Amino acid sequence: MNYTASEMMIVAAARALAGARTVFVGVGLPNIACNLARRTMAPDLELIYEAGVYGARPARLPLSIGDPTLVTGATSVVSQADLFGLYLQGGLVDVALLGGAQIDRFGNLNTTVIGDYAHPRVRLPGSGGACEIAANARRTFVIMRLTRRAFVERLDFVTSPGHLEGGDSRERLGLPGAGPALVVTDMALFDFANPEREMQLIAVHPGITIEQVRAAVGWNLRLAGDVAEMPPPTSDELRVVREELDPQGIYR
Amino acid sequence: MTDKRLSMRDAIARYVQDGMSVAIEGFTACICFAAGHEIIRQRRRDLTLIRMTPDLIYDQMVAAGVARKMIFSYLGNPGVGSLNAIRRAVEQGIPQPLELEEYSHYGMVGRYIAGASRLPFFPLRSYAGSDMPRVNPLIRTVEDPYSGAPIAVVPPLNPDVAIIHAQRADVSGNTHLWGLIGSQKEVAFAARRRIVVVEEIVDEAVIRSDPNRTIIPGLIVDAVVHEPFGAHPSYAQGYYDRDNQFYLEWDRISRNHEQVVAWLEEWVYGVPDRAAYLEKLGVERLARLKPAPAPAALVDYGAYQ
Numbered sequence: 001m002n003y004t005a006s007e008m009m010i011v012a013a014a015r016a017l018a019g020a021r022t023v024f025v026g027v028g029l030p031n032i033a034c035n036l037a038r039r040t041m042a043p044d045l046e047l048i049y050e051a052g053v054y055g056a057r058p059a060r061l062p063l064s065i066g067d068p069t070l071v072t073g074a075t076s077v078v079s080q081a082d083l084f085g086l087y088l089q090g091g092l093v094d095v096a097l098l099g100g101a102q103i104d105r106f107g108n109l110n111t112t113v114i115g116d117y118a119h120p121r122v123r124l125p126g127s128g129g130a131c132e133i134a135a136n137a138r139r140t141f142v143i144m145r146l147t148r149r150a151f152v153e154r155l156d157f158v159t160s161p162g163h164l165e166g167g168d169s170r171e172r173l174g175l176p177g178a179g180p181a182l183v184v185t186d187m188a189l190f191d192f193a194n195p196e197r198e199m200q201l202i203a204v205h206p207g208i209t210i211e212q213v214r215a216a217v218g219w220n221l222r223l224a225g226d227v228a229e230m231p232p233p234t235s236d237e238l239r240v241v242r243e244e245l246d247p248q249g250i251y252r
Numbered sequence: 253m254t255d256k257r258l259s260m261r262d263a264i265a266r267y268v269q270d271g272m273s274v275a276i277e278g279f280t281a282c283i284c285f286a287a288g289h290e291i292i293r294q295r296r297r298d299l300t301l302i303r304m305t306p307d308l309i310y311d312q313m314v315a316a317g318v319a320r321k322m323i324f325s326y327l328g329n330p331g332v333g334s335l336n337a338i339r340r341a342v343e344q345g346i347p348q349p350l351e352l353e354e355y356s357h358y359g360m361v362g363r364y365i366a367g368a369s370r371l372p373f374f375p376l377r378s379y380a381g382s383d384m385p386r387v388n389p390l391i392r393t394v395e396d397p398y399s400g401a402p403i404a405v406v407p408p409l410n411p412d413v414a415i416i417h418a419q420r421a422d423v424s425g426n427t428h429l430w431g432l433i434g435s436q437k438e439v440a441f442a443a444r445r446r447i448v449v450v451e452e453i454v455d456e457a458v459i460r461s462d463p464n465r466t467i468i469p470g471l472i473v474d475a476v477v478h479e480p481f482g483a484h485p486s487y488a489q490g491y492y493d494r495d496n497q498f499y500l501e502w503d504r505i506s507r508n509h510e511q512v513v514a515w516l517e518e519w520v521y522g523v524p525d526r527a528a529y530l531e532k533l534g535v536e537r538l539a540r541l542k543p544a545p546a547p548a549a550l551v552d553y554g555a556y557q
Contacts, residue, residue, distance in 0.1 A: 027331065050357060051279050051432050063496050064331030066280020068489050071431045072546050080279065080304075080435045081365060084358040089377050108381075112354075117387045123342045125334075127356040128305075128326035132378035161381030173380050174401060 003233050004252050005186035007241055008205045010036060011233040013097065013143045013184040020094045022046045024133055025056075027065045029143045030097030032245050033184075035061060039240050046075070048093060050129040052083045061245045084129065088136050091176065096137035098130055099144050102155050105199045105219050107142060107162025107180030107192060109134065110155040117157060127159050134160035139181040146185035152218045163197035170197070188213045189230065194222070203228040253456060255423045256476045260449070260526060263475040264290045267413050267445050268299075273323075275302035275411040275443060276309060279434030280330050281489060284417035284449050285309050286482035286526045292316040293520055302411050304360045304435065305330065308485070308502050311337040314350055315512040316520070321351040323409070325360045332499050336506035346509050354388055355406065361435050363409035367442030373405040380404060414443030416468060417483045419491060420452040421459070425473025428454075428465040431489025440468045449477040451491050462551065479526050481538060492541040 003011075006029075013033035017023055018041045025034045025047050035058065038045045047056040051066040055075025062070055071077050078087075087093065100109035101124050111130060115121030134140055140162075144150060162180045163170050170179050179197070183190040189203040200222040201213055206229060214221050233241075246252075258266070268274055268291055276284050288309040291299070300321040301310050308329060313319055315337035327335050341350035355363065362374030375394075385391040385404070393402045416436050418429040425448050429436060440446050448468060453476070459466055485495035505511050523529045530538065 027328075051281075052434060053432070062331075063494060063499075064280055066330060066432055068281065068431060068487055068493060068543070071489055077430075077432065079433050079437060080357065080361050081438055084361055084376075089358075112383070117383075120343060123327070123339045125326050125328040126324070126354055127382075127384065128328075129357040131356040131382050131384060132358045132376065135378055135380065158381065158383045164381050170381070175380060176377060 001235055001238060003238055005205065006251055007233055007238060008230070009143065009184055009186040010241060010251065011237045012189060012205070012230055013141060014237070015041060016141060016182055016184065017042050017045060017095060020045060022048055022092060022094045024048045024050070024088065024093045024096035024137055025065065026097050026099060029099060029251065031062055031065065032241070032251050033143060034097060035245055036237065036240055039244065040237060048083070048087060050080070050083060052078045052080050054078065054087060084132060088132060091136070091138070093137040094139070096133045096140045098134060098140050098142050098160065100142065100159070102150055102152050103142060103144065103183065104152060104155050106164060106166045106197060107183065107199060108155055108158050108164065109142065109160040109162060110157045112157040112159045114156050130160040134162065134179070135175045135177060137177045139178045142180055142183045144185060146187045146213065146216045148216055148218050151216065163192060166197045167195065187216065191224070198222055200224045201227055203230050205230050206232050253422070253424045256425050256470070256473060257423055257453070258475045258477060260286055260290045260477050260479055263447050263477050264294055267447060267474060268296055270296055271298045272412040273300040273302055274413050274415070275439050276415045277303060277434060277436050277439045278417055278483070278486065279305060279432050281432040281434065281487055282417040282429070282436070282483050283307055283309055283486035284415050284482055285484060285486065286479045287415045287447065287449060288313050289520045289526070289529070291318055292516065302409065304357055306335060306338060308335070308499065311335040311502070311506060312512070312516065312520070314338050314341050315347065315506070315509065316516055317347050319350060321353065323353045325355045325357045329499060329503055332503050336503070337509070337512055340509060353390070354384065355391065356384065359391065359406045361438060362406045364435055364438035364442045366406070366408035367410040368438055371408060373407055375403045375405050378404055409442060411439065411443045413445045413447065414439045415447045415449065416440050417449045417488070418467070419450065419488055420454045421448050421450045421476055422454060422456040422470065423476060425468070425470035425476045426456065426459045426466055427468040427473070428459060428462065429467040430465060433467055437467045440472060445474045446472055447475045447477060448473050449479050449482050451480050451482070451488050453478050481530055482526060484533070484538070487541070490543065492538065493543055495537070495541055
């Protein structure tokens with residue numbers, strides 16, 4: 001069955017959520033990946049949205065993270081003071097999915113500016129809840145497309161902390177959550193399971209070579225001992241994405 | 253009971269003056285576009301616009317030249333892309349430069365809470381390891397007096413005026429809001445003046461039948477404006493859906509300043525009020541946004557005599 005690189009990325013992120021109880025859902029790709037996970041391998045997954053929703057049961061793919069379909073039928077709808085204070089800072093988020101315009105080898109993320117802050121070449125959205133989500137979620141998964149413009153040696157701005165300068169620097173700063181555990185892209189998967197907390201290639205999507213991945217990363221990429229190949233999307237995963245979640249093909 | 257009803261025109265004329273700080277809140281839901289358009293129509297200048305997510309309404313207001321500064325936490329057209337007019341102001345100074353004061357979402361919420369409850373600051377577990385404190389000196393770190401560990405703090409925020417859109421209120425401003433309540437309560441209590449804009453005016457008895465739903469008490473409300481569809485193209489839970497077609501169209505319109513000026517001319521300056529805007533939009537388009545009903549199970553508070 002044919003599928004796109006974007007669909008493979010969404011499926012890979014959804015599979016990684018197996019076993020998680022609560023997930024903090026971000027806008028865009030995270031939104032579709034989390035909704036796919038709940039409809040396939042993680043039926044007990046509770047979706048938390050920063051708009052103030054716990055236990056969302058969206059009847060359609062939410063158009064944004066504040067879509068009214070997230071409210072109707074949810075377990076609980078709360079103020080943002082409660083959502084950030086009691087749910088997130090209270091330690092109830094197992095996994096948070098984040099995205100970004102730039103990421104570095106330690107999983108720090110930039111969603112603020114390209115160029116100088118005072119005179120930006122491109123003004124990006126800014127933090128939203130990402131800065132505190134990156135600090136407080138038990139672990140974070142990053143989902144973004146793999147390009148040399150995005151995977152950079154040095155961020156123009158650190159919006160959300162990952163493993164900072166690597167090693168135990170995150171722990172020393174006293175951040176409550178463990179930080180980035182996984183990076184899911186349209187070509188490959190990475191984790192940080194080494195003492196330096198440096199991003200390392202753990203799997204490639206079908207048909208992608210290690211050399212192609214290396215060429216899309218802006219630093220000398222570290223490889224895990226054994227780089228696996230991801231199984232392609234199943235027909236059931238593709239059916240849910242295409243028929244239920246994204247019938248207009250926005251995320252193709 | 254004081255009747256605080258005013259027309260939108262009178263409420264803005266009375267409570268929003270040049271140079272003030274104004275918060276039109278509502279997280280994706282219940283964003284009071286009607287108030288934003290009236291502020292544009294009355295040609296206010298040098299405002300400091302406060303909102304967690306500036307959304308299309310502040311994109312339009314910045315393009316119209318009402319703002320000098322913006323205090324915010326996420327600049328985006330939700331689910332669509334960029335806010336092109338605000339980007340143009342920040343990147344190119346068109347139509348005029350816009351000063352930014354930027355936080356994370358929880359930082360903004362904390363500022364409202366500190367402002368509302370008269371605390372000197374609000375502590376939160378955020379900002380450590382981020383560059384945000386470097387570019388915003390109001391985000392600081394203090395020592396926890398109990399453990400000695402560092403903790404980030406943000407200062408109180410007290411907007412001159414908060415404008416809150418909701419489903420219903422009585423004439424004195426006791427307000428029921430449901431669906432996403434966002435930070436509407438916190439910003440209302442933090443502000444010096446509050447305008448409540450509602451889809452429906454109801455009897456006080458309706459409010460008293462469900463007091464858990466009263467997010468804002470009339471005690472703190474200065475004006476009540478009855479403005480059905482006042483949140484269009486955003487939505488009011490149970491009343492109408494987001495007009496996503498417009499959010500997509502705005503992405504195209506806002507690509508250049510001249511198109512935005514033409515749009516403002518047609519849809520804001522070119523109509524005297526919200527009723528005329530709705531008429532121009534057409535009943536069919538509005539009818540398409542109405543959701544099927546999904547009522548809550550009845551709640552029995554009990555009569556204790």
